[in-house]
Amino acid sequence: MAGRMTESDFFQNLDSPVPKGLENRLNRLVKKRKAGWPMAYLLGKKEFWSLEFKVNRWVFIPRPETELVVEKVLSLPLPEKPRILDVGTGSGNIAIALAKELPSARVIASDLSKRALKIARENARKNQVKNVEFVQSNLLYFFLKSNLLFDLIVSNPPYVAEKEWKKLDRPVRDFEPKRALVAGPSGLEIIEKLIKQAWFCLKPGGYLVMEIGATQEKTVLELFSSGWGQMEILPDYSGLPRVFSARKD
């Protein structure tokens, strides 16, 4: 068969011999899978919020529990044309899902990683969203220097402690970017900075919604000083505390 074989070509030609090129490609994929590569990296894509996202080894693979972050944001009383900032956007999954759901929002997606931003941009094009812009920034440093204030800051930040990372499942530890997962020795280093910086980048009444580690609930609560209210922690599908939301007073 000339050209690249599609899935339907494959099933319509089950009796024909597998073309050599395809056989080699499949063998390479099987070898990688056996070596522990996550399926999403082999397929080059992952579904999130019923949208398809391109992924490669430079980005964290979107997880189902992060959809709860999107759900929480959509339940908030945001203004008609909210300004939203997604910190640590990775593949762009949260920012793009929100941009789709809230077409009148202006969404900025930021990440420290240029390579992640490249994938996130591709994903915005792929999913035909035009209301997302991309900015490289170390946490909120870029925005602290600008005059931009947001109605909502959302993030699924790195929150794993260095020691815990060593105990993670091999496919995660060996293949997903360490910088997307590990925050430092305690795991709370990024969340702590994010909370401090977010206060200065939010409008009064603006919200911070974050994904947190399952055992971090109490410590995260303590990181919020006066000046914040409406603190809420929502459980994930396993009943573990996972989504933290707070409002700047």
Ligand SMILES: C[S@@+](CC[C@H](N)C(=O)[O-])C[C@H]1O[C@@H](n2cnc3c(N)ncnc32)[C@H](O)[C@@H]1O
């Ligand atoms: C857990 S991943 C989340 C990716 C995506 N938002 C999601 O929910 O699937 C964390 C992301 O934060 C980014 N990151 C890590 N440290 C950062 C920093 N200091 N400033 C900005 N982004 C950072 C990583 O590059 C990674 O894309």
